[in-house]
Amino acid sequence: MALPKIDPTSTVAWKKLQEHFQSINGIHMEDLFAQDAERANKMTIQWEDFYVDYSKNRITEETLNLLLELAQETKLKKAIESYFSGEAINETENRAVLHTALRAKEDTNISVDGKNIIPKISEVKNKIENFTNQIVNGSKKGFSGKAFTDVVNIGIGGSDLGPSMVVSSLEFYKNHLKSHFVSNIDGDHVNEVIKKLDPETTLFIVVSKTFSTQETLTNAETIKSWFLQSAKAEDISKHFVAVSTNIEKAREFGINENNIFPIWNWVGGRFSLWSAVGLSISLTIGYRNFSKLLLGANKMDSHFKTAAFEKNMPVVLALISIWYNNFFKTETEAIIPYSQYLNRFSTYLQQSIMESNGKSIDRNGNTINYQTGSVVWGQPGTNSQHAFFQLMHQGTKLIPADFIGFAESLHENKEHQDKLISNFIAQTEALLKGKSKEDVLKELKEQKLSAEEINKLLPYKVFEGNKPTNTIFIKKLTPESLGKLISLYEHKIFVQGIIWNIFSFDQFGVELGKKLAGNILKDIKNNTFNNHDVSTLNLLHYYKNLT
Numbered sequence: 001m002a003l004p005k006i007d008p009t010s011t012v013a014w015k016k017l018q019e020h021f022q023s024i025n026g027i028h029m030e031d032l033f034a035q036d037a038e039r040a041n042k043m044t045i046q047w048e049d050f051y052v053d054y055s056k057n058r059i060t061e062e063t064l065n066l067l068l069e070l071a072q073e074t075k076l077k078k079a080i081e082s083y084f085s086g087e088a089i090n091e092t093e094n095r096a097v098l099h100t101a102l103r104a105k106e107d108t109n110i111s112v113d114g115k116n117i118i119p120k121i122s123e124v125k126n127k128i129e130n131f132t133n134q135i136v137n138g139s140k141k142g143f144s145g146k147a148f149t150d151v152v153n154i155g156i157g158g159s160d161l162g163p164s165m166v167v168s169s170l171e172f173y174k175n176h177l178k179s180h181f182v183s184n185i186d187g188d189h190v191n192e193v194i195k196k197l198d199p200e201t202t203l204f205i206v207v208s209k210t211f212s213t214q215e216t217l218t219n220a221e222t223i224k225s226w227f228l229q230s231a232k233a234e235d236i237s238k239h240f241v242a243v244s245t246n247i248e249k250a251r252e253f254g255i256n257e258n259n260i261f262p263i264w265n266w267v268g269g270r271f272s273l274w275s276a277v278g279l280s281i282s283l284t285i286g287y288r289n290f291s292k293l294l295l296g297a298n299k300m301d302s303h304f305k306t307a308a309f310e311k312n313m314p315v316v317l318a319l320i321s322i323w324y325n326n327f328f329k330t331e332t333e334a335i336i337p338y339s340q341y342l343n344r345f346s347t348y349l350q351q352s353i354m355e356s357n358g359k360s361i362d363r364n365g366n367t368i369n370y371q372t373g374s375v376v377w378g379q380p381g382t383n384s385q386h387a388f389f390q391l392m393h394q395g396t397k398l399i400p401a402d403f404i405g406f407a408e409s410l411h412e413n414k415e416h417q418d419k420l421i422s423n424f425i426a427q428t429e430a431l432l433k434g435k436s437k438e439d440v441l442k443e444l445k446e447q448k449l450s451a452e453e454i455n456k457l458l459p460y461k462v463f464e465g466n467k468p469t470n471t472i473f474i475k476k477l478t479p480e481s482l483g484k485l486i487s488l489y490e491h492k493i494f495v496q497g498i499i500w501n502i503f504s505f506d507q508f509g510v511e512l513g514k515k516l517a518g519n520i521l522k523d524i525k526n527n528t529f530n531n532h533d534v535s536t537l538n539l540l541h542y543y544k545n546l547t
């Protein structure tokens with residue numbers, strides 16, 4: 001059964017939302033709080049160790065009801081069933097989308113082409129577990145008989161961002177192995193990493209779903225040549241492993257078949273950290289913690305599948321985001337984690353959200369005339385407060401933001417934690433309330449300024465407020481809660497893609513640049529510059545003349 005193909009703008013709910021938008025547009029959220037003492041309680045979802053408060057949004061109960069009608073009219077429920085059951089919902093690539101199967105319980109039965117895929121997944125998990133244990137406990141050794149000290153993940157896009165985000169987010173849980181990530185084709189990246197390594201004690205994981213990505217293969221070759229300066233060809237099998245769907249190509253590269261960890265076409269690159277692509281995660285935090293990450297994601301999957309839409313975190317967050325994107329016409333969304341560990345979280349989400357929902361052709365093949373995927377960006381608080389919050393508070397753009405915080409600090413430093421959390425909570429309060437003219441006036445008068453100075457400063461010190469935020473408050477950062485959080489955003493992406501009537505699981509938009517880079521590389525090598533626009537030709541000549 002194919003996905004529904006309903007233009008959201010043709011629904012009754014969409015029209016009602018447009019009218020409703022006109023009536024609500026000028027309203028200040030503070031008035032909505034004043035009108036309903038129960039607002040915050042009603043607009044909070046508490047589930048396990050998650051507390052999601054979405055009351056600081058420019059919505060009323062009616063808004064939410066209409067958005068829920070939109071979900072109903074676009075047949076979200078049906079689409080969720082197709083997603084989890086393994087139907088080929090990635091229609092443009094004719095594939096199922098089953099990252100959820102990677103974290104499903106062992107007794108689940110999910111079929112692809114008539115065959116249950118869970119046994120294959122378990123087999124690879126066992127392989128990951130055994131390999132992890134042998135590397136971590138030092139029983140598997142390098143070519144000179146020494147235990148491994150460093151692990152290098154060579155991959156890009158989904159074969160880099162997920163693992164590197166999780167490894168840095170769970171740094172607290174790390175063992176003695178040092179982890180490194182090489183992704184960029186920029187040779188300075190790989191060389192800076194190599195500088196820190198000892199070939200005798202370093203394990204390399206070449207991660208590429210297709211095993212045909214220029215960056216990854218080039219970096220892997222460079223590292224292999226460097227390695228062979230100190231080791232023999234037969235030592236490669238001790239130090240290089242691969243993760244790929246393309247077993248043949250990985251073998252051609254010189255990787256021993258036993259060292260290849262398979263993944264499958266029904267795992268999208270940007271959703272693959274739960275598979276063997278997460279080997280570097282398992283190695284550096286241990287398999288037990290890796291399995292807890294998967295368990296957390298699985299729990300969020302169940303919540304998403306079974307909770308009523310109005311109490312369903314991914315659904316509600318997706319709907320609110322559509323409300324801003326399509327009715328307020330906001331273009332971006334900020335992700336502000338109040339945890340330094342989540343330093344790479346928004347970078348990771350940039351790929352999963354923008355590569356999935358940055359589309360302009362609908363599921364009927366027609367050009368879309370409404371906005372789809374938002375631009376996603378952000379940095380951890382409190383650093384971001386001292387960088388770009390000025391624009392969020394007083395700029396001309398409306399930027400809905402997700403504030404993510406953890407109640408308990410991992411190093412149990414109460415003094416810092418209380419300060420961190422007060423900033424976390426204060427910022428959403430400030431964005432909501434703003435600061436009125438009257439309050440600014442009072443403050444300036446207390447400073448005993450002249451009337452002239454007061455008049456001059458007054459407009460600059462006013463904060464409009466009414467800036468929307470969601471607060472995702474989690475008890476503690478653990479492998480399990482991180483798994484839940486990532487899965488929450490994965491499902492938010494899914495919901496939005498369904499409602500926008502786009503295909504979220506292909507990425508044809510990344511192909512053109514790759515192809516042209518191939519042509520230009522040939523031109524640079526052959527010194528013949530043909531068929532380019534003048535700007536491109538000038539750039540090529542500039543490069544050639546300087547090198």
Ligand SMILES: O=P(O)(O)OC[C@H]1O[C@H](O)[C@H](O)[C@@H](O)[C@@H]1O
Nearest residue numbers: 157158159208209210213269510
């Ligand atoms: O894992 P690979 O096949 O090497 O692909 C790596 C990445 O490159 C592609 O260009 C896609 O845009 C990404 O979705 C993918 O994750």
